[in-house]
Amino acid sequence: MEEIVRVEGVSFAYDGLPALVDINLSIYRGDFLAIIGPNGSGKTTLLKIMVGLLKPRQGRVWLFQQPLETFNQWFRIGYIQQKATNFDPIFPISVAEVIAASLNSASRPAGAVRTPVRQKILEALQIVGLEQEADKPLNSLSGGQQQRVFIARALATDPEILLLDEPTTGVDYPSQENFYDLLGQLNKQKQLTIVLVTHDYGIVNRHVNRVACLNQKLVYHGEHSEFCQSDRFRQLLHGGHHLISHRH
Template identity: 40%
Template sequence: MNKESPIISLKNIEYTYEKKTVLKNVNFDLTKGSFVGLLGPNGGGKTTLIKIILGMLSPMKGSLTLFNKPAESFKDWNKIGFVSQKSNSFNKGFPATVFEVVSAGLTSKIGYFKFFNKKDKQKVLDAIKSVNMSEYTYENIGNLSGGQQQRVFIARALVSEPELLILDEPTVGIDYENVHRFYELLHELNKYKGITLLLVTHDTGTMTKYATDIVCLNKTLHFHGKPDEFESLTEKEMSTFYGHPVNIVTHDH
Protein backbone atom coordinates (compact mmCIF):
# COMPACT_ATOMS: atom_id res chain seq x y z
CA MET A 1 0.00 0.00 0.00
CA ASN A 2 1.25 3.47 -0.78
CA LYS A 3 1.83 5.50 2.32
CA GLU A 4 1.17 9.10 1.33
CA SER A 5 -0.39 11.67 3.58
CA PRO A 6 -2.72 10.20 6.22
CA ILE A 7 -6.43 10.02 5.39
CA ILE A 8 -7.29 11.03 8.93
CA SER A 9 -5.16 13.22 11.09
CA LEU A 10 -6.00 14.18 14.68
CA LYS A 11 -3.95 16.85 16.41
CA ASN A 12 -4.15 17.63 20.13
CA ILE A 13 -7.78 16.60 20.35
CA GLU A 14 -9.41 17.41 23.67
CA TYR A 15 -12.98 16.61 24.67
CA THR A 16 -14.71 17.20 27.98
CA TYR A 17 -18.16 16.17 29.03
CA GLU A 18 -19.78 17.70 32.11
CA LYS A 19 -16.38 18.92 33.35
CA LYS A 20 -14.85 15.47 33.00
CA THR A 21 -11.98 15.06 30.60
CA VAL A 22 -12.79 12.29 28.16
CA LEU A 23 -9.99 12.89 25.69
CA LYS A 24 -6.81 14.86 26.09
CA ASN A 25 -3.89 15.46 23.75
CA VAL A 26 -4.91 12.83 21.27
CA ASN A 27 -2.59 12.79 18.27
CA PHE A 28 -3.14 10.15 15.68
CA ASP A 29 -2.67 9.62 11.97
CA LEU A 30 -4.50 6.97 10.03
CA THR A 31 -2.60 5.73 6.99
CA LYS A 32 -4.32 4.64 3.82
CA GLY A 33 -4.62 0.89 3.52
CA SER A 34 -4.05 0.13 7.17
CA PHE A 35 -6.23 -2.00 9.44
CA VAL A 36 -6.14 -0.31 12.80
CA GLY A 37 -7.44 -1.86 16.00
CA LEU A 38 -8.47 0.75 18.54
CA LEU A 39 -8.30 -0.79 22.01
CA GLY A 40 -8.91 0.64 25.43
CA PRO A 41 -10.87 0.26 28.64
CA ASN A 42 -14.57 1.12 28.88
CA GLY A 43 -14.95 4.85 29.35
CA GLY A 44 -11.54 5.36 27.80
CA GLY A 45 -13.04 7.56 25.10
CA LYS A 46 -13.02 5.17 22.13
CA THR A 47 -16.57 5.85 21.05
CA THR A 48 -16.15 9.58 21.69
CA LEU A 49 -13.13 9.62 19.41
CA ILE A 50 -15.10 7.83 16.68
CA LYS A 51 -17.94 10.30 17.05
CA ILE A 52 -15.52 13.18 16.68
CA ILE A 53 -14.10 11.67 13.50
CA LEU A 54 -17.64 11.18 12.15
CA GLY A 55 -18.60 14.76 12.93
CA MET A 56 -21.23 13.80 15.51
CA LEU A 57 -19.30 15.62 18.25
CA SER A 58 -16.96 18.58 18.00
CA PRO A 59 -13.79 18.62 20.08
CA MET A 60 -13.13 21.44 22.55
CA LYS A 61 -9.56 21.74 21.36
CA GLY A 62 -7.41 20.44 18.58
CA SER A 63 -7.82 19.92 14.88
CA LEU A 64 -9.07 17.14 12.71
CA THR A 65 -8.22 16.60 9.06
CA LEU A 66 -10.21 14.18 6.91
CA PHE A 67 -8.87 13.31 3.48
CA ASN A 68 -6.63 16.39 3.57
CA LYS A 69 -9.50 18.72 4.37
CA PRO A 70 -10.21 20.38 7.71
CA ALA A 71 -13.20 18.61 9.27
CA GLU A 72 -15.28 21.81 9.26
CA SER A 73 -15.28 22.00 5.49
CA PHE A 74 -15.38 18.24 4.84
CA LYS A 75 -18.46 17.26 2.89
CA ASP A 76 -17.56 13.97 1.29
CA TRP A 77 -19.09 11.74 3.96
CA ASN A 78 -19.54 8.95 1.42
CA LYS A 79 -15.83 8.28 1.67
CA ILE A 80 -16.39 7.10 5.22
CA GLY A 81 -18.53 4.08 6.02
CA PHE A 82 -19.66 3.46 9.57
CA VAL A 83 -20.94 0.36 11.31
CA SER A 84 -22.03 1.19 14.81
CA GLN A 85 -22.34 -0.79 17.97
CA LYS A 86 -26.05 -0.05 17.87
CA SER A 87 -26.66 -1.77 14.55
CA ASN A 88 -26.92 -4.79 16.75
CA SER A 89 -29.79 -3.49 18.78
CA PHE A 90 -31.91 -1.96 16.03
CA ASN A 91 -35.63 -2.57 16.10
CA LYS A 92 -35.88 -6.25 15.16
CA GLY A 93 -39.48 -5.97 14.09
CA PHE A 94 -38.70 -3.42 11.39
CA PRO A 95 -40.05 -4.93 8.19
CA ALA A 96 -37.30 -4.34 5.67
CA THR A 97 -35.53 -6.71 3.33
CA VAL A 98 -31.76 -7.04 3.21
CA PHE A 99 -31.93 -5.32 -0.18
CA GLU A 100 -33.81 -2.35 1.26
CA VAL A 101 -31.43 -1.98 4.21
CA VAL A 102 -28.36 -2.05 2.00
CA SER A 103 -29.98 0.44 -0.43
CA ALA A 104 -30.18 2.92 2.44
CA GLY A 105 -26.40 3.10 2.26
CA LEU A 106 -26.75 4.82 -1.12
CA THR A 107 -29.39 7.39 -0.13
CA SER A 108 -27.05 10.22 0.57
CA LYS A 109 -24.72 9.42 -2.34
CA ILE A 110 -27.58 9.47 -4.86
CA GLY A 111 -28.71 12.80 -3.43
CA TYR A 112 -32.01 14.62 -3.06
CA PHE A 113 -34.61 14.55 -5.84
CA LYS A 114 -32.81 11.75 -7.63
CA PHE A 115 -33.95 8.19 -7.94
CA PHE A 116 -32.50 4.77 -7.54
CA ASN A 117 -31.59 3.37 -10.98
CA LYS A 118 -30.41 0.04 -12.42
CA LYS A 119 -26.76 0.81 -11.76
CA ASP A 120 -27.54 1.50 -8.11
CA LYS A 121 -29.44 -1.76 -7.89
CA GLN A 122 -26.41 -3.62 -9.21
CA LYS A 123 -24.21 -1.88 -6.64
CA VAL A 124 -26.52 -3.04 -3.87
CA LEU A 125 -26.50 -6.62 -5.15
CA ASP A 126 -22.70 -6.53 -5.42
CA ALA A 127 -22.33 -5.23 -1.87
CA ILE A 128 -24.60 -8.00 -0.59
CA LYS A 129 -22.54 -10.51 -2.53
CA SER A 130 -19.29 -9.17 -1.11
CA VAL A 131 -20.42 -10.08 2.40
CA ASN A 132 -21.70 -13.49 1.23
CA MET A 133 -25.35 -12.75 1.90
CA SER A 134 -26.77 -13.08 -1.63
CA GLU A 135 -29.11 -15.93 -0.76
CA TYR A 136 -30.82 -13.68 1.80
CA THR A 137 -31.25 -10.65 -0.49
CA TYR A 138 -35.05 -10.50 -0.22
CA GLU A 139 -35.27 -11.91 3.29
CA ASN A 140 -36.60 -9.83 6.19
CA ILE A 141 -33.64 -8.48 8.16
CA GLY A 142 -35.35 -9.37 11.44
CA ASN A 143 -35.23 -13.09 10.57
CA LEU A 144 -31.44 -13.18 10.36
CA SER A 145 -28.95 -14.04 13.09
CA GLY A 146 -26.86 -11.35 14.77
CA GLY A 147 -23.80 -12.23 12.74
CA GLN A 148 -25.72 -12.16 9.47
CA GLN A 149 -27.30 -8.83 10.37
CA GLN A 150 -23.90 -7.35 11.06
CA ARG A 151 -22.77 -8.51 7.61
CA VAL A 152 -25.75 -6.70 6.14
CA PHE A 153 -24.72 -3.53 7.97
CA ILE A 154 -21.21 -3.89 6.58
CA ALA A 155 -22.75 -4.20 3.11
CA ARG A 156 -24.76 -1.04 3.78
CA ALA A 157 -21.53 0.76 4.67
CA LEU A 158 -19.69 -0.70 1.65
CA VAL A 159 -22.29 0.05 -1.00
CA SER A 160 -21.32 3.72 -1.22
CA GLU A 161 -17.74 2.56 -1.94
CA PRO A 162 -16.05 4.20 1.03
CA GLU A 163 -12.29 4.46 1.32
CA LEU A 164 -12.43 4.16 5.06
CA LEU A 165 -14.65 1.91 7.13
CA ILE A 166 -15.07 2.63 10.82
CA LEU A 167 -16.55 -0.09 13.03
CA ASP A 168 -17.47 0.44 16.66
CA GLU A 169 -17.46 -2.88 18.51
CA PRO A 170 -19.27 -4.67 15.70
CA THR A 171 -18.89 -8.13 17.20
CA VAL A 172 -20.77 -7.51 20.46
CA GLY A 173 -23.40 -10.20 20.84
CA ILE A 174 -22.08 -12.44 18.08
CA ASP A 175 -20.93 -15.98 18.87
CA TYR A 176 -17.30 -16.99 18.51
CA GLU A 177 -17.64 -18.92 15.25
CA ASN A 178 -19.23 -15.96 13.53
CA VAL A 179 -16.81 -13.46 15.05
CA HIS A 180 -14.03 -15.38 13.40
CA ARG A 181 -15.76 -15.31 10.00
CA PHE A 182 -16.45 -11.64 10.51
CA TYR A 183 -12.77 -10.84 10.99
CA GLU A 184 -11.90 -12.91 7.93
CA LEU A 185 -14.31 -10.77 5.95
CA LEU A 186 -12.73 -7.56 7.25
CA HIS A 187 -9.30 -8.91 6.44
CA GLU A 188 -10.36 -9.61 2.84
CA LEU A 189 -11.88 -6.13 2.45
CA ASN A 190 -8.66 -4.60 3.68
CA LYS A 191 -6.29 -6.77 1.70
CA TYR A 192 -8.06 -7.15 -1.63
CA LYS A 193 -10.20 -4.03 -1.85
CA GLY A 194 -7.72 -1.73 -0.16
CA ILE A 195 -10.30 -0.34 2.24
CA THR A 196 -8.76 1.31 5.28
CA LEU A 197 -10.26 -0.03 8.49
CA LEU A 198 -10.55 1.48 11.93
CA LEU A 199 -12.04 -1.00 14.35
CA VAL A 200 -12.97 -0.37 17.97
CA THR A 201 -12.90 -3.62 19.90
CA HIS A 202 -12.27 -5.49 23.11
CA ASP A 203 -11.09 -8.55 21.19
CA THR A 204 -7.41 -8.02 21.92
CA GLY A 205 -6.39 -11.53 20.94
CA THR A 206 -8.17 -11.60 17.58
CA MET A 207 -7.11 -8.06 16.83
CA THR A 208 -3.39 -8.77 17.09
CA LYS A 209 -3.87 -11.49 14.50
CA TYR A 210 -5.52 -9.33 11.84
CA ALA A 211 -4.61 -5.69 12.41
CA THR A 212 -1.69 -3.90 10.83
CA ASP A 213 -1.58 -1.37 13.67
CA ILE A 214 -2.78 -1.29 17.26
CA VAL A 215 -3.76 1.89 19.04
CA CYS A 216 -4.53 1.99 22.77
CA LEU A 217 -6.67 4.80 24.05
CA ASN A 218 -7.40 5.75 27.63
CA LYS A 219 -8.04 9.51 27.62
CA THR A 220 -4.91 9.84 25.55
CA LEU A 221 -2.96 7.49 23.31
CA HIS A 222 -0.83 5.08 25.32
CA PHE A 223 0.40 2.94 22.52
CA HIS A 224 0.55 3.09 18.74
CA GLY A 225 2.48 0.41 16.98
CA LYS A 226 2.54 -2.97 15.29
CA PRO A 227 0.73 -5.98 16.76
CA ASP A 228 3.95 -7.78 17.66
CA GLU A 229 5.18 -4.70 19.52
CA PHE A 230 1.86 -4.65 21.33
CA GLU A 231 2.16 -8.29 22.31
CA SER A 232 5.62 -7.73 23.70
CA LEU A 233 4.38 -5.02 26.07
CA THR A 234 5.05 -5.94 29.67
CA GLU A 235 2.21 -6.45 32.08
CA LYS A 236 3.25 -3.29 33.85
CA GLU A 237 3.06 -1.17 30.69
CA MET A 238 -0.29 -2.71 29.93
CA SER A 239 -1.77 -1.93 33.32
CA THR A 240 -0.69 1.72 33.14
CA PHE A 241 -2.95 2.27 30.21
CA TYR A 242 -5.84 0.16 31.40
CA GLY A 243 -5.56 1.74 34.85
CA HIS A 244 -5.66 -1.71 36.47
CA PRO A 245 -3.80 -5.02 36.10
CA VAL A 246 -4.75 -7.02 33.04
CA ASN A 247 -4.09 -10.43 31.64
CA ILE A 248 -4.50 -10.88 27.97
CA VAL A 249 -6.24 -14.18 27.54
CA THR A 250 -6.49 -14.94 23.89
CA HIS A 251 -9.92 -15.91 22.61
CA ASP A 252 -11.56 -15.71 25.98
CA HIS A 253 -14.51 -13.36 25.84
Protein backbone atom coordinates in the same frame (compact mmCIF):
# COMPACT_ATOMS: atom_id res chain seq x y z
CA MET B 1 1.83 7.13 2.20
CA GLU B 2 -1.47 8.99 1.97
CA GLU B 3 -2.81 10.25 5.26
CA ILE B 4 -6.54 9.52 5.45
CA VAL B 5 -7.35 10.65 8.99
CA ARG B 6 -5.40 13.10 11.14
CA VAL B 7 -6.41 13.78 14.73
CA GLU B 8 -4.51 16.73 16.17
CA GLY B 9 -4.56 17.74 19.84
CA VAL B 10 -8.11 16.50 20.38
CA SER B 11 -9.64 16.72 23.85
CA PHE B 12 -13.22 16.02 24.85
CA ALA B 13 -15.25 16.05 28.08
CA TYR B 14 -18.76 14.91 29.03
CA ASP B 15 -20.29 17.46 31.45
CA GLY B 16 -16.85 18.57 32.57
CA LEU B 17 -15.48 15.03 33.02
CA PRO B 18 -12.54 14.49 30.66
CA ALA B 19 -12.99 11.61 28.22
CA LEU B 20 -10.07 12.32 25.89
CA VAL B 21 -6.95 14.39 26.57
CA ASP B 22 -4.69 15.74 23.82
CA ILE B 23 -4.95 12.89 21.31
CA ASN B 24 -2.66 12.99 18.27
CA LEU B 25 -3.04 10.23 15.72
CA SER B 26 -2.63 9.62 12.00
CA ILE B 27 -4.19 6.84 9.91
CA TYR B 28 -2.76 6.00 6.50
CA ARG B 29 -4.20 4.29 3.43
CA GLY B 30 -4.19 0.50 3.84
CA ASP B 31 -3.89 0.58 7.64
CA PHE B 32 -5.87 -1.88 9.75
CA LEU B 33 -5.84 -0.01 13.05
CA ALA B 34 -7.27 -1.43 16.26
CA ILE B 35 -8.19 1.14 18.91
CA ILE B 36 -8.10 -0.66 22.22
CA GLY B 37 -8.46 0.33 25.85
CA PRO B 38 -10.45 -0.46 28.99
CA ASN B 39 -14.11 0.51 29.43
CA GLY B 40 -14.50 4.28 29.63
CA SER B 41 -11.13 4.92 28.00
CA GLY B 42 -12.65 7.09 25.26
CA LYS B 43 -12.49 4.66 22.30
CA THR B 44 -16.05 5.26 21.08
CA THR B 45 -15.76 9.00 21.77
CA LEU B 46 -12.63 9.17 19.58
CA LEU B 47 -14.32 7.29 16.74
CA LYS B 48 -17.39 9.54 16.94
CA ILE B 49 -15.15 12.61 16.80
CA MET B 50 -13.41 11.19 13.72
CA VAL B 51 -16.71 10.90 11.82
CA GLY B 52 -18.14 14.20 13.03
CA LEU B 53 -20.80 12.83 15.38
CA LEU B 54 -19.17 14.67 18.29
CA LYS B 55 -17.34 17.99 18.22
CA PRO B 56 -14.03 18.06 20.09
CA ARG B 57 -13.65 20.63 22.85
CA GLN B 58 -10.11 21.25 21.64
CA GLY B 59 -8.11 20.17 18.62
CA ARG B 60 -9.01 19.37 15.03
CA VAL B 61 -9.67 16.42 12.73
CA TRP B 62 -8.79 16.13 9.05
CA LEU B 63 -10.37 13.57 6.69
CA PHE B 64 -8.61 13.05 3.37
CA GLN B 65 -6.56 16.21 4.05
CA GLN B 66 -9.69 18.31 4.45
CA PRO B 67 -10.78 19.87 7.76
CA LEU B 68 -13.74 17.92 9.14
CA GLU B 69 -15.83 21.11 9.36
CA THR B 70 -15.79 21.51 5.58
CA PHE B 71 -15.55 17.84 4.57
CA ASN B 72 -18.47 16.75 2.38
CA GLN B 73 -17.31 13.58 0.58
CA TRP B 74 -19.04 11.25 3.00
CA PHE B 75 -19.34 8.51 0.35
CA ARG B 76 -15.61 7.89 0.99
CA ILE B 77 -16.39 6.80 4.56
CA GLY B 78 -18.13 3.67 5.79
CA TYR B 79 -19.22 3.58 9.43
CA ILE B 80 -20.71 0.87 11.61
CA GLN B 81 -21.69 1.98 15.08
CA GLN B 82 -21.75 0.03 18.31
CA LYS B 83 -24.81 -2.21 18.64
CA ALA B 84 -25.84 -1.62 15.02
CA THR B 85 -27.87 -4.81 15.23
CA ASN B 86 -29.94 -3.39 18.11
CA PHE B 87 -32.31 -1.77 15.62
CA ASP B 88 -36.02 -1.38 16.27
CA PRO B 89 -37.42 -4.93 15.90
CA ILE B 90 -40.78 -3.68 14.58
CA PHE B 91 -39.10 -1.72 11.79
CA PRO B 92 -40.24 -3.47 8.58
CA ILE B 93 -37.20 -3.41 6.32
CA SER B 94 -35.65 -5.92 3.96
CA VAL B 95 -31.93 -6.54 3.61
CA ALA B 96 -31.92 -4.85 0.18
CA GLU B 97 -33.78 -1.81 1.56
CA VAL B 98 -31.18 -1.31 4.31
CA ILE B 99 -28.52 -0.94 1.62
CA ALA B 100 -30.75 0.96 -0.83
CA ALA B 101 -31.49 3.63 1.80
CA SER B 102 -27.78 4.33 2.10
CA LEU B 103 -27.10 4.16 -1.65
CA ASN B 104 -30.00 6.45 -2.56
CA SER B 105 -29.05 8.99 0.11
CA ALA B 106 -25.29 9.15 -0.46
CA SER B 107 -23.67 11.96 -2.37
CA ARG B 108 -21.55 10.75 -5.30
CA PRO B 109 -18.15 11.67 -6.62
CA ALA B 110 -18.30 14.05 -9.58
CA GLY B 111 -18.48 12.15 -12.88
CA ALA B 112 -19.11 8.78 -11.22
CA VAL B 113 -20.78 6.14 -13.40
CA ARG B 114 -24.25 5.46 -12.01
CA THR B 115 -24.60 1.71 -11.47
CA PRO B 116 -28.20 0.50 -11.07
CA VAL B 117 -29.05 0.40 -7.36
CA ARG B 118 -30.17 -3.25 -7.41
CA GLN B 119 -26.87 -4.30 -8.99
CA LYS B 120 -24.87 -2.37 -6.37
CA ILE B 121 -26.92 -3.97 -3.61
CA LEU B 122 -26.26 -7.48 -4.91
CA GLU B 123 -22.56 -6.75 -5.40
CA ALA B 124 -22.24 -5.51 -1.81
CA LEU B 125 -24.16 -8.53 -0.48
CA GLN B 126 -22.00 -10.87 -2.54
CA ILE B 127 -18.89 -9.58 -0.75
CA VAL B 128 -20.38 -10.60 2.61
CA GLY B 129 -21.90 -13.83 1.25
CA LEU B 130 -25.55 -12.83 1.65
CA GLU B 131 -26.74 -12.26 -1.92
CA GLN B 132 -29.43 -14.95 -1.48
CA GLU B 133 -30.92 -13.06 1.47
CA ALA B 134 -31.51 -9.73 -0.34
CA ASP B 135 -35.30 -9.78 -0.13
CA LYS B 136 -35.63 -11.27 3.34
CA PRO B 137 -36.77 -9.12 6.28
CA LEU B 138 -33.69 -7.95 8.21
CA ASN B 139 -35.10 -9.15 11.52
CA SER B 140 -35.39 -12.72 10.20
CA LEU B 141 -31.56 -13.00 9.98
CA SER B 142 -29.21 -14.13 12.75
CA GLY B 143 -27.09 -11.57 14.64
CA GLY B 144 -23.99 -12.53 12.65
CA GLN B 145 -25.83 -12.20 9.34
CA GLN B 146 -27.28 -8.84 10.35
CA GLN B 147 -23.78 -7.65 11.15
CA ARG B 148 -22.74 -8.62 7.62
CA VAL B 149 -25.66 -6.67 6.19
CA PHE B 150 -24.37 -3.55 7.94
CA ILE B 151 -20.90 -4.21 6.51
CA ALA B 152 -22.50 -4.55 3.05
CA ARG B 153 -24.32 -1.25 3.59
CA ALA B 154 -21.05 0.43 4.57
CA LEU B 155 -19.28 -1.07 1.52
CA ALA B 156 -22.01 -0.31 -1.01
CA THR B 157 -20.91 3.30 -1.52
CA ASP B 158 -17.34 2.10 -2.28
CA PRO B 159 -15.74 3.77 0.75
CA GLU B 160 -11.99 4.13 1.14
CA ILE B 161 -12.06 3.79 4.91
CA LEU B 162 -14.27 1.70 7.16
CA LEU B 163 -14.70 2.71 10.81
CA LEU B 164 -16.28 0.16 13.14
CA ASP B 165 -17.19 0.50 16.81
CA GLU B 166 -17.20 -2.85 18.64
CA PRO B 167 -19.11 -4.34 15.72
CA THR B 168 -19.51 -7.85 17.12
CA THR B 169 -21.18 -7.00 20.44
CA GLY B 170 -23.84 -9.65 21.03
CA VAL B 171 -22.68 -11.85 18.13
CA ASP B 172 -21.70 -15.49 18.78
CA TYR B 173 -18.02 -16.40 18.79
CA PRO B 174 -17.80 -18.34 15.46
CA SER B 175 -19.62 -15.48 13.70
CA GLN B 176 -17.17 -13.03 15.25
CA GLU B 177 -14.22 -14.97 13.82
CA ASN B 178 -15.83 -15.09 10.36
CA PHE B 179 -16.56 -11.38 10.60
CA TYR B 180 -12.98 -10.42 11.42
CA ASP B 181 -11.65 -12.76 8.72
CA LEU B 182 -13.84 -10.87 6.26
CA LEU B 183 -12.44 -7.53 7.48
CA GLY B 184 -8.91 -8.93 7.06
CA GLN B 185 -9.69 -9.96 3.48
CA LEU B 186 -11.17 -6.55 2.64
CA ASN B 187 -8.09 -4.85 4.06
CA LYS B 188 -5.63 -7.03 2.15
CA GLN B 189 -7.47 -7.60 -1.13
CA LYS B 190 -9.23 -4.24 -1.61
CA GLN B 191 -6.67 -2.11 0.25
CA LEU B 192 -9.56 -0.85 2.37
CA THR B 193 -8.36 1.18 5.37
CA ILE B 194 -9.99 -0.12 8.52
CA VAL B 195 -10.30 1.45 11.97
CA LEU B 196 -11.74 -0.89 14.55
CA VAL B 197 -12.66 -0.06 18.13
CA THR B 198 -12.56 -3.22 20.21
CA HIS B 199 -12.14 -4.39 23.78
CA ASP B 200 -11.23 -7.89 22.61
CA TYR B 201 -7.81 -7.54 21.08
CA GLY B 202 -7.17 -11.29 21.06
CA ILE B 203 -9.70 -12.02 18.34
CA VAL B 204 -8.48 -9.32 15.93
CA ASN B 205 -4.73 -9.21 16.53
CA ARG B 206 -3.88 -11.51 13.60
CA HIS B 207 -5.45 -9.07 11.16
CA VAL B 208 -4.37 -5.64 12.40
CA ASN B 209 -1.10 -3.95 11.50
CA ARG B 210 -1.35 -0.94 13.82
CA VAL B 211 -2.59 -0.43 17.33
CA ALA B 212 -3.71 2.64 19.27
CA CYS B 213 -4.01 1.97 22.98
CA LEU B 214 -6.18 4.52 24.72
CA ASN B 215 -6.90 5.39 28.30
CA GLN B 216 -8.19 8.95 27.95
CA LYS B 217 -4.67 9.70 26.72
CA LEU B 218 -3.00 7.86 23.87
CA VAL B 219 -0.86 5.33 25.73
CA TYR B 220 0.56 3.63 22.65
CA HIS B 221 0.28 4.18 18.91
CA GLY B 222 2.34 2.18 16.48
CA GLU B 223 2.98 -1.12 14.73
CA HIS B 224 1.13 -4.19 15.95
CA SER B 225 4.36 -6.26 15.93
CA GLU B 226 6.14 -3.72 18.14
CA PHE B 227 3.12 -3.50 20.43
CA CYS B 228 3.26 -7.27 21.03
CA GLN B 229 6.89 -6.92 22.21
CA SER B 230 6.16 -3.92 24.41
CA ASP B 231 5.84 -3.73 28.18
CA ARG B 232 2.39 -2.23 27.68
CA PHE B 233 1.17 -5.42 25.98
CA ARG B 234 2.58 -7.60 28.76
CA GLN B 235 0.91 -5.37 31.35
CA LEU B 236 -2.40 -5.75 29.52
CA LEU B 237 -1.94 -9.49 29.20
CA HIS B 238 -1.25 -10.01 32.88
CA GLY B 239 -2.87 -6.99 34.47
CA GLY B 240 -6.49 -8.13 34.34
CA HIS B 241 -7.61 -5.57 31.76
CA HIS B 242 -10.41 -6.98 29.67
CA LEU B 243 -8.58 -6.36 26.45
CA ILE B 244 -7.08 -9.69 25.55
CA SER B 245 -9.22 -12.63 24.66
CA HIS B 246 -7.93 -15.87 26.14
CA ARG B 247 -9.82 -18.05 23.70
CA HIS B 248 -6.80 -18.46 21.41
